[in-house]
Amino acid sequence: xxxxxxxxYSGGGGGGGYIAGSPFSQAGxxxxxxxPEVGHxxxxxTICQLxxxxxxHTDAEWRIDETEIGQAVLQISPQATNxxxxxxxxxxxxEARHWVDNASETNAQKWAGLKENMYVRVTGGLKxxxxxxxxxxxxxxxxxxxxxxxxxxxxxxxxxxxxERGAPxxxxxxxxxxxVMSDISAYSAPSTSRPSxxxxxxxxxPQAICQFMLEQPGTAEGVHVSAIARAxxxxxxxxxxxxxxxxxxxxxxxxxxxxxxxxxxxx
Amino acid sequence: MSAxxxxxxxxxxxxxxxxxxxxxxxxxxxVIKFNEGEGPRLTVEASDGGQITVHALKEDVVIADxxxxxxxxxxxxxxxxxxxxxxxxxxxxxxxxxxxxxSYPHRPL
Numbered sequence: 001x002x003x004x005x006x007x008x009y010s011g012g013g014g015g016g017g018y019i020a021g022s023p024f025s026q027a028g029x030x031x032x033x034x035x036p037e038v039g040h041x042x043x044x045x046t047i048c049q050l051x052x053x054x055x056x057h058t059d060a061e062w063r064i065d066e067t068e069i070g071q072a073v074l075q076i077s078p079q080a081t082n083x084x085x086x087x088x089x090x091x092x093x094x095e096a097r098h099w100v101d102n103a104s105e106t107n108a109q110k111w112a113g114l115k116e117n118m119y120v121r122v123t124g125g126l127k128x129x130x131x132x133x134x135x136x137x138x139x140x141x142x143x144x145x146x147x148x149x150x151x152x153x154x155x156x157x158x159x160x161x162x163x164e165r166g167a168p169x170x171x172x173x174x175x176x177x178x179x180v181m182s183d184i185s186a187y188s189a190p191s192t193s194r195p196s197x198x199x200x201x202x203x204x205x206p207q208a209i210c211q212f213m214l215e216q217p218g219t220a221e222g223v224h225v226s227a228i229a230r231a232x233x234x235x236x237x238x239x240x241x242x243x244x245x246x247x248x249x250x251x252x253x254x255x256x257x258x259x260x261x262x263x264x265x266x267x
Numbered sequence: 268m269s270a271x272x273x274x275x276x277x278x279x280x281x282x283x284x285x286x287x288x289x290x291x292x293x294x295x296x297x298v299i300k301f302n303e304g305e306g307p308r309l310t311v312e313a314s315d316g317g318q319i320t321v322h323a324l325k326e327d328v329v330i331a332d333x334x335x336x337x338x339x340x341x342x343x344x345x346x347x348x349x350x351x352x353x354x355x356x357x358x359x360x361x362x363x364x365x366x367x368x369x370s371y372p373h374r375p376l
Contacts, residue, residue, distance in 0.1 A: 048275070090276045090293050117353055146334060146355035 042123070044155045048091030050126055050133070085114075085140070087122065096122050098137040119143040121152075206244045208232045210253065213265045222257040222264030276338055281317025285344045294319065294337045294347060295355060309349075311337070320346045332357055 085096045114120065124137040143149060202210065212231040213223050229241055236244070245263060248254045254263045276291040284292070296311035299318065309321040321337055334355040339347040 088276070090278060092275060117351055119353060146358065149336075149355075 044152055044159055046091045046153070046156050047087065047089050047094045049156070049160070050094055050135070051092045085120075085122075085137070087120075087135075094133065094135060096124065096135040096137040096140070098124075098140060114140060114142065119146075119149055121148070205232065205236050205240060206248050206253075209241070209244055209248065210265060213254070213263065220257065220264075222262045225261045225263065228263070279313075280315040281313040281319055281345075282315055284319070284341050284347075287341045288343065289341060291338065291340050291350065292347070294321075294339070296335060296337060298333050298335060309337075311335070318345070321349050322346065323349045323352075334358075 083098055085098075087094055087096050119142070121141050121143055122135060122137050123139040124135045127134055127136045209228055209232055212228060216223050216227075225242070225245070228245070229238055232241060245254065249256070249263075252266060254265055256262060257264050276293045277287075279287060279292045279294055294311070294313055296313050296319065298309055299312050300310040302308045302310075307323045309323060311319050311321055313319055321339065322342075332354045334357065336353045336355050337347060337349050338351045338353075339349040342348050
């Protein structure tokens with residue numbers, strides 16, 4: 001949706017393969033139809049979150065989303081067809097299973113270096129078998145840098161809050177416009193609320209100008225540029241303001257009305 | 268929910284130990300001293316600078332790296348009984364005080 005979200009996810013680290021383009025805005029749709037896209041959204045999680053993941057609104061979504069976790073391998077139980085790891089990251093415990101192919105290259109790669117009492121990064125899908133849930137581990141990799149563990153914790157917090165409250169700029173705008181963000185709303189909630197959100201991709205000054213113009217009574221002759229300058233003058237001088245207005249005109253977001261000093265928003 | 272809570276081991280620093288007596292915690296720390304004596308015992312420094320004594324379980328707990336994450340049960344505010352430990356490498360360094368993410372019981376994540 002907003003530029004912030006896309007640039008975050010496409011720039012994120014941790015083993016490539018993000019499919020850009022608002023992975024979370026499709027949260028409302030039943031997963032089956034949208035599986036190819038939603039199924040590839042990768043989200044960092046802690047085990048406690050995984051264990052709690054049967055919130056009614058997100059049930060289907062959490063099954064489909066792939067999950068990326070950093071945990072400590074506590075116990076390894078190799079079996080014939082699959083390998084079961086017990087993972088503990090301090091917030092809970094869960095099993096991760098990965099299915100061992102007969103092909104030897106796959107075995108060697110997946111088994112390489114995994115021992116008990118080490119931190120690993122597990123990427124996989126959340127599944128449940130009866131009442132028990134486990135991770136279908138597609139990829140398990142030992143953590144080489146201790147900082148990765150802490151980074152993961154911070155990333156989990158950031159992503160969870162972003163999903164709950166929207167990206168930072170959208171959150172600030174929503175507060176101005178008294179949008180009620182319900183607690184369980186999916187990320188798509190901001191996009192259905194107010195027209196002001198269409199400006200959230202703009203840099204700060206044009207966004208402030210549009211914001212101010214939105215708040216004015218909608219007259220035919222629009223807003224005089226001196227009123228705009230008074231409103232946003234604390235963040236920019238006159239030259240920058242007129243540049244910003246020109247930029248907005250080029251984008252088709254504002255237009256001049258009675259003369260060159262009056263601007264109106266194109267709604 | 269309470270069953271889940273038994274399995275959690277939040278990260279702590281030395282100041283938080285009094286809150287977690289008899290519970291399992293994780294401590295990211297730097298090894299200061301390693302006594303093979305009656306123990307073995309480790310003296311470690313937590314991310315807030317406080318020193319803690321760790322009673323290790325086995326003789327063969329030989330950890331080469333200076334930084335460890337010790338999972339253990341809190342015996343008293345300066346002692347932990349180790350249940351397991353994970354090597355955290357050699358580079359946590361001086362910034363370890365800023366990276367100890369401690370979790371709060373009211374909202375376990």
